[in-house]
Amino acid sequence: MTKHLKIIDYAVSSLLRRKFKNGAIMAAYIGTVAALASVLFLTRSLQTETTALLQGVPDLIVQRTLGGRHELIPVDYKAGMAGILGIGTITPRYWGYYYDALTKANYTLIGSGGETAPLTMLEGRLPQTPDECAVGAGVAALRHSGRSGQLILVDSRNTGVLFEVSGLFTSESDLLTNDLVVLTDRSLIDFFGYPPGLATDFAVSVPNSSEVQTVAAKIKKLFPDTRPITKRELVRTYDMVFNWRSGMMLTVFSAAVIALCIMAWDKATGISAEEKQEIGILKAIGWDTSDILALKFWEGLIISLTSFLTGVIVAYMHVFFFNASLLAAVLKGWSVLFPAFHLTPSFNSFHLLIMAFLTIIPYIASTVIPTWKTAITDPDSVMRG
Amino acid sequence: MALIEVDNVVKIYNPGLADELTAVHAASLSIEAGEVAVLTGPSGSGKTSLLSLIGCMARPTSGRILVDGKDVVKLPERFLTNIRRQAFGFIFQQFHLIRELTVLENVLLPLFPLALGTRTMNERALSILERLKIDNKKHLQVKKLSGGEQQRVAIARALINKPRIIIADEPTAHLDRKLAQEFIDTLDQLNHEGKTIIIATHDPFVHDNPLVTRSIVMRDGQIERIDTK
Ligand SMILES: Nc1ncnc2c1ncn2[C@@H]1O[C@H](COP(=O)(O)OP(=O)(O)O)[C@@H](O)[C@H]1O
Numbered sequence: 375m376t377k378h379l380k381i382i383d384y385a386v387s388s389l390l391r392r393k394f395k396n397g398a399i400m401a402a403y404i405g406t407v408a409a410l411a412s413v414l415f416l417t418r419s420l421q422t423e424t425t426a427l428l429q430g431v432p433d434l435i436v437q438r439t440l441g442g443r444h445e446l447i448p449v450d451y452k453a454g455m456a457g458i459l460g461i462g463t464i465t466p467r468y469w470g471y472y473y474d475a476l477t478k479a480n481y482t483l484i485g486s487g488g489e490t491a492p493l494t495m496l497e498g499r500l501p502q503t504p505d506e507c508a509v510g511a512g513v514a515a516l517r518h519s520g521r522s523g524q525l526i527l528v529d530s531r532n533t534g535v536l537f538e539v540s541g542l543f544t545s546e547s548d549l550l551t552n553d554l555v556v557l558t559d560r561s562l563i564d565f566f567g568y569p570p571g572l573a574t575d576f577a578v579s580v581p582n583s584s585e586v587q588t589v590a591a592k593i594k595k596l597f598p599d600t601r602p603i604t605k606r607e608l609v610r611t612y613d614m615v616f617n618w619r620s621g622m623m624l625t626v627f628s629a630a631v632i633a634l635c636i637m638a639w640d641k642a643t644g645i646s647a648e649e650k651q652e653i654g655i656l657k658a659i660g661w662d663t664s665d666i667l668a669l670k671f672w673e674g675l676i677i678s679l680t681s682f683l684t685g686v687i688v689a690y691m692h693v694f695f696f697n698a699s700l701l702a703a704v705l706k707g708w709s710v711l712f713p714a715f716h717l718t719p720s721f722n723s724f725h726l727l728i729m730a731f732l733t734i735i736p737y738i739a740s741t742v743i744p745t746w747k748t749a750i751t752d753p754d755s756v757m758r759g
Numbered sequence: 760m761a762l763i764e765v766d767n768v769v770k771i772y773n774p775g776l777a778d779e780l781t782a783v784h785a786a787s788l789s790i791e792a793g794e795v796a797v798l799t800g801p802s803g804s805g806k807t808s809l810l811s812l813i814g815c816m817a818r819p820t821s822g823r824i825l826v827d828g829k830d831v832v833k834l835p836e837r838f839l840t841n842i843r844r845q846a847f848g849f850i851f852q853q854f855h856l857i858r859e860l861t862v863l864e865n866v867l868l869p870l871f872p873l874a875l876g877t878r879t880m881n882e883r884a885l886s887i888l889e890r891l892k893i894d895n896k897k898h899l900q901v902k903k904l905s906g907g908e909q910q911r912v913a914i915a916r917a918l919i920n921k922p923r924i925i926i927a928d929e930p931t932a933h934l935d936r937k938l939a940q941e942f943i944d945t946l947d948q949l950n951h952e953g954k955t956i957i958i959a960t961h962d963p964f965v966h967d968n969p970l971v972t973r974s975i976v977m978r979d980g981q982i983e984r985i986d987t988k
């Protein structure tokens with residue numbers, strides 16, 4: 375024990391003696407770990423967000439399809455479906471997408487009759503008259519329209535329409551509500567110029583969750599041009615969007631690749647003549663091969679463990695305090711609108727552990743193995759300069 | 760029984776290769792405890808090679824080497840390290856100190872693998888540094904010392920494990936006459952304390968010194984002659 379404490383002591387002083395080289399290695403190492411851990415943290419948080427988001431999704435969404443594409447659904451269908459056993463409520467929903475040329479961002483416009491996620495009002499209330507709207511925190515920040523502000527959007531007839539902002543909301547998941555603008559159903563229909571008697575889709579509640587599949591089948595039978603989507607299917611789709619497993623695979627894979635790169639680089643650099651001589655000196659004055667390997671092991675562990683922990687802390691700060699500013703643009707590329715996006719800290723310790731193993735072990739191996747050859751050779755070379 | 764017994768030892772570098780070279784050829788000698796033995800001969804005659812073999816820094820191609828009656832040639836590496844650590848203290852021609860470390864750290868270096876307490880280690884190192892009159896520089900980096908001071912640190916490091924045998928290769932090569940004399944004086948003292956000393960040198964100032972009890976003259980890898988006093 376004392377012996378290892380002494381060797382660790384010496385390992386630290388050796389590392390400090392090669393400040394420049396070790397500093398460069400640590401910087402590369404920390405950068406790598408920080409990048410990987412950021413991806414890990416971000417993906418995980420998005421997944422958590424998604425789960426929260428899906429809690430507000432109706433049991434069943436009924437869309438109409440025409441030529442395989444999503445079409446508006448006649449509100450009349452509601453009467454026909456109402457007779458199906460097991461159905462609770464049927465709510466026609468009106469919504470659509472809007473590209474705001476001014477801020478170059480996509481908004482989701484939705485009628486207040488059937489909002490999806492449970493919205494938490496930060497200020498004010500949902501719109502009650504056709505010239506009112508409520509906006510998500512992200513839209514508000516982007517357009518600098520707090521409550522009592524105004525929002526001008528260009529409708530389907532290419533006319534600017536002015537809405538009074540009656541409220542500001544957020545929800546458990548910032549992800550989708552952030553870019554949300556809520557209008558009354560009436561003004562949404564007008565705004566997009568939807569033909570009368572048509573809705574975007576129906577939100578259907580099925581009180582007994584075991585009946586969802588049967589209800590969906592019955593709707594499909596009764597109205598062959600519809601496509602009922604169950605909540606479970608939706609969850610699966612979302613899971614695919616952030617495909618966790620492939621994301622994880624990617625992370626694991628890149629971690630391994632990068633660890634290998636560090637190792638290869640280190641191997642290529644090899645141990646310097648100076649290091650070789652030092653090993654010879656240590657052996658000549660009575661260090662055993664195992665003492666030298668222990669020294670290299672501790673050197674490798676100190677570097678890799680410190681770098682790993684620093685990298686993880688940097689990633690944590692990056693993702694949760696700075697909202698993944700460096701990654702957000704890439705990963706969430708499908709929406710430009712994330713100014714006030716706030717991620718809730720969430721991580722999987724098992725994944726961190728895997729990452730630790732995949733970066734620390736190869737690094738230690740790459741420090742110890744090249745030393746091996748030098749450490750086992752006779753030290754008589756030190757007898758000659 | 761002699762302290763060191765070298766029996767018909769051969770050292771071939773790169774055996775079987777184009778650059779195969781026989782550095783030591785059929786060498787036999789013995790050194791008694793308490794002697795000051797000198798290996799002399801022209802450059803390239805095999806002094807350093809033979810010294811490495813005696814000091815358990817390398818293994819001979821054939822022949823036997825006995826330290827204290829124990830054949831070290833076939834010993835596993837770990838035991839060889841032990842003998843090297845316990846029996847020998849080395850003073851290298853180039854000193855081979857770690858230049859960025861302080862004097863004290865360099866002297867402590869051989870003690871790291873031993874499970875000694877920090878206080879014991881420091882006490883041992885300091886008493887040796889004092890005796891070599893270099894303790895006032897103990898916290899200075901070795902690279903800031905003069906050649907003579909560096910050699911004193913090298914001697915201190917060789918002594919820290921209390922070896923019975925001191926091995927020095929061309930110890931006066933980097934020293935002026937005055938420092939060489941100081942070195943000889945130090946060796947004299949150590950010899951009086953009972954240490955056996957083995958030096959490879961082609962410096963007449965060393966090999967003709969009255970201190971020397973046995974002089975082994977080498978030529979082309981072979982022992983030409985052994986003179987004893
Ligand atoms: N590691 C080595 N590999 C090959 N040849 C060596 C090696 N070390 C020494 N030699 C050769 O062995 C011969 C003896 O060298 P050495 O023992 O250093 O002699 P000395 O110390 O008397 O000058 C020289 O010709 C030298 O070039």
Ligand SMILES: [Mg+2]
Pocket residue numbers: 806807808928929959
């Ligand atoms: Mg020599």
